Amino acid sequence: MRPEGGRVIERGLGDGVANAGGSPRRRSVHGERAVLVLLVTVVLLASSAYGVLLLLGPFVKTVGGSEATYGALTAAAAVPTAVALALLLRFPRTVPPNLLLAGSCLVYAGAALLMTGVHSRNAVLVVAAIVLGTAWAVTYTAAPMIASDLATDRNRATLIGYATGTIQAGFGIGPVLGNALRDAGLSYQQVFAVGAALAAAAAVLVIPLTVELRRLPGGGSPGPQRDPADAEPLRASEPGSPGNPLGSPGSLDNPGGPVRVAETGWRGALRSPSVVPLAMVLLSACVFTTMNSFQTTFADSRHLDFDVFYVTYTVAVIAVRLGLARILPDSASDRVVAVTTVGMTAAAVAFVFVGSSAVLYGLASLLLGCTYGLGLPAFQARAVNLAGPAERVRMLPMAGLLFEVAICVFPLVAGAVVHTSGYRGLFVLLIVITSVVMALGQVRGRPRPAFRPAGGDAAGVGVRGDGAEAAAVPATSPSEH
Numbered sequence: 001m002r003p004e005g006g007r008v009i010e011r012g013l014g015d016g017v018a019n020a021g022g023s024p025r026r027r028s029v030h031g032e033r034a035v036l037v038l039l040v041t042v043v044l045l046a047s048s049a050y051g052v053l054l055l056l057g058p059f060v061k062t063v064g065g066s067e068a069t070y071g072a073l074t075a076a077a078a079v080p081t082a083v084a085l086a087l088l089l090r091f092p093r094t095v096p097p098n099l100l101l102a103g104s105c106l107v108y109a110g111a112a113l114l115m116t117g118v119h120s121r122n123a124v125l126v127v128a129a130i131v132l133g134t135a136w137a138v139t140y141t142a143a144p145m146i147a148s149d150l151a152t153d154r155n156r157a158t159l160i161g162y163a164t165g166t167i168q169a170g171f172g173i174g175p176v177l178g179n180a181l182r183d184a185g186l187s188y189q190q191v192f193a194v195g196a197a198l199a200a201a202a203a204v205l206v207i208p209l210t211v212e213l214r215r216l217p218g219g220g221s222p223g224p225q226r227d228p229a230d231a232e233p234l235r236a237s238e239p240g241s242p243g244n245p246l247g248s249p250g251s252l253d254n255p256g257g258p259v260r261v262a263e264t265g266w267r268g269a270l271r272s273p274s275v276v277p278l279a280m281v282l283l284s285a286c287v288f289t290t291m292n293s294f295q296t297t298f299a300d301s302r303h304l305d306f307d308v309f310y311v312t313y314t315v316a317v318i319a320v321r322l323g324l325a326r327i328l329p330d331s332a333s334d335r336v337v338a339v340t341t342v343g344m345t346a347a348a349v350a351f352v353f354v355g356s357s358a359v360l361y362g363l364a365s366l367l368l369g370c371t372y373g374l375g376l377p378a379f380q381a382r383a384v385n386l387a388g389p390a391e392r393v394r395m396l397p398m399a400g401l402l403f404e405v406a407i408c409v410f411p412l413v414a415g416a417v418v419h420t421s422g423y424r425g426l427f428v429l430l431i432v433i434t435s436v437v438m439a440l441g442q443v444r445g446r447p448r449p450a451f452r453p454a455g456g457d458a459a460g461v462g463v464r465g466d467g468a469e470a471a472a473v474p475a476t477s478p479s480e481h
Contacts, residue, residue, distance in 0.1 A: 032150050032216065036159070038209040040166040043143045045202035046105050047167040050136050051174015051310075052195035053112055056129070057296050059188040063120050067297055071415025074293065076126055077133025078408035084134055085141060085401035092393050097145040098210050104138035105203035111135060112196035116189045133408050140167065141400025144380060146213075148396055156384060158331055160396075161377035165321030168373060171292055172314025174198075176307050272391060276443050277382040280341075281399045283437045284376055285406035287344065287430055290414045291351075291368060298423050302356050309365045316369025321377065332381040336374065341441030343371030345434040352427045375441075 057070045088100070095103075111131035118125045147163040148156055174195070181191045291313075299306035328336060350364035384395045417426045 034212045035150065035209065035216065036147070036162060038205065038212055039143065039146055040162055042101065042105075042202045042205045042209060043163055043166040044170050044173075045198050045205065046101075046108070046139050046143075047170020048174040048177065049105075049108060049112060049170075049195040049198035049202065050139075051171045051176075052178040052191060052198065053115070053132060054171075054175050054293065054296065055178045055182070055188060055191055056115070056132075057293060058300075060121070061297070062188070065121060066415075066419065067294060068415040068419045069121070070293070070297075071411040071413070073126065073129040074133060074289075074407075075409050075412035077130045077137075078405055080130060080134045081137040081408050082401065082405050084138055085397060085404060088138070088141060089394055089397040089401055092145075092397050097142045097149070098206055098213055100138055100142040101146070102203045102206035102210075104135045104142065105199050105206070108132060108135035108139065109196045109199035109203065112192050112199060115192040116196070118189070133404075137400065137404035137408070140404060141397055143167065144377075144400070145396050148384060156332070156381040158326060158377075160380050161321035161331065161374075164377050164380075165317055165373065168317035168321070168369075169314050172310040172317075175296065175310045179307060272388055273386040274383045274391070274395060276440055277379040277386065278395075278399060278402060280379045280437050280440050281376070281383065282402040282406050283433050283440075284344075284372065284379065285403040286410040286433050287348070287437075288372065288376075289407040289410050290426065290430060293411050294414060294418065294423075294426075297418075299361075301423060302354065302361075304354075304356065304358060304361050308358055308362050312362045312365040313369040316366050317373030320370050320374040324374065331374065332378040332385065337378050337382070337441045340371045340375035340378065341434070341438040343367060344375060345431065345438045347371055348427060348430040348434045352424060352431075 056073070057067075060066075060070045060073065108131075111128050114124065114128045114131070118128065143163045144160045147159040150159055177194070178191045181194060182188070186194075291309075295309050296306045298304075299309065324331075330336070347364060347368035350360070350367055354360045354364055380396065380399050383399050384392055387395045414426055414429075417429055
């Protein structure tokens with residue numbers, strides 16, 4: 001450990017970019033800032049492209065479809081999205097996150113370009129919708145992975161908030177830009193071409209991002225991070241330690257090896273405290289995709305301007321993720337999570353009483369942006385912080401898998417509810433969902449306790465009753481700092 005409290009290289013305990021012991025800390029800090037600036041720029045362009053393509057909803061109505069049709073198109077991407085993110089969950093570091101980000105942006109640009117030739121409900125529309133949904137799922141998952149690679153337990157929610165907050169900014173900018181282009185006389189196909197250009201620009205900008213990542217100590221290869229005060233020596237059974245180099249049997253890249261640190265994947269997540277924040281991520285995705293995807297048609301049904309929602313919601317998200325999150329000592333604490341989940345429920349209730357009032361519409365949008373904007377990165381960070389050492393590297397891909405599958409599937413449910421019960425029925429459903437999130441938000445997270453060996457060994461690794469090895473020193477939860 002560096003005497004001045006700098007970072008340490010601790011492979012096998014989580015994910016993050018570590019400083020080499022002999023590297024100047026100032027250079028590392030400047031390099032990480034450059035990475036963050038480039039990352040948020042890439043994310044802003046990519047998410048703005050996604051926002052522009054949200055006009056697919058009203059476009060479908062112009063070719064004889066409905067909200068249910070749009071929901072079905074979105075749900076069509078569920079299976080390939082699940083497959084793509086399941087592979088990412090199984091092999092979380094086979095392809096570096098920056099390359100995943102570039103590739104997914106290019107694929108998204110290609111699918112958006114395909115949409116420029118669609119003029120009716122046909123097979124090309126379905127294919128384009130599937131590719132758009134799958135490519136965006138990988139983009140959404142890869143960006144927080146890069147941010148988390150730079151983080152410690154204390155600031156992980158803040159850095160993830162930078163990435164996801166910028167995503168929300170793009171979600172707000174995109175539809176407003178698309179609407180302005182439509183008002184200027186451009187066709188839907190021409191608007192989709194603008195979205196393709198934005199996604200392509202994001203992919204190109206990953207090149208300097210990759211250069212800056214390689215300039216970081218360690219050559220941009222992610223090493224896990226904790227707070228320096230929580231650092232502890234590597235154990236012989238942990239990946240990256242002298243007794244078990246990264247990638248050797250028993251490491252995260254070979255979990256089926258003879259020396260297994262801990263259960264990974266779904267089984268490990270379901271048996272860890274991370275299951276609660278993961279469930280909150282899943283349910284929050286249902287709220288987000290409904291509010292975001294159906295806002296254009298909802299506003300039209302109430303004779304409102306959907307720009308009010310996207311602008312207000314975006315400003316609120318940016319304010320809390322890039323501003324308030326910096327002030328809070330721990331933006332993933334129990335108190336923050338509890339308050340934000342209550343606020344999300346209140347926001348869902350507020351939308352029921354919006355009517356045709358632009359003022360109430362703006363206030364409801366503001367409340368949703370503030371609470372959801374602060375809540376989601378907190379849920380994601382808690383999933384990582386509460387995970388066991390061998391599970392951490394897979395937590396963000398798992399959260400991304402749950403989030404994106406919900407984004408693909410739930411519009412099918414939402415569209416059917418709107419078709420049968422109108423938007424009031426839809427908001428009643430959202431109130432139920434946010435109430436469950438609120439209840440889960442009151443659960444205090446604690447990391448899975450580690451077990452000390454009965455006989456002890458030099459490596460400090462104990463054996464649990466189920467035969468799996470466990471670290472002798474438990475990880476620190478954000479609420480314990």
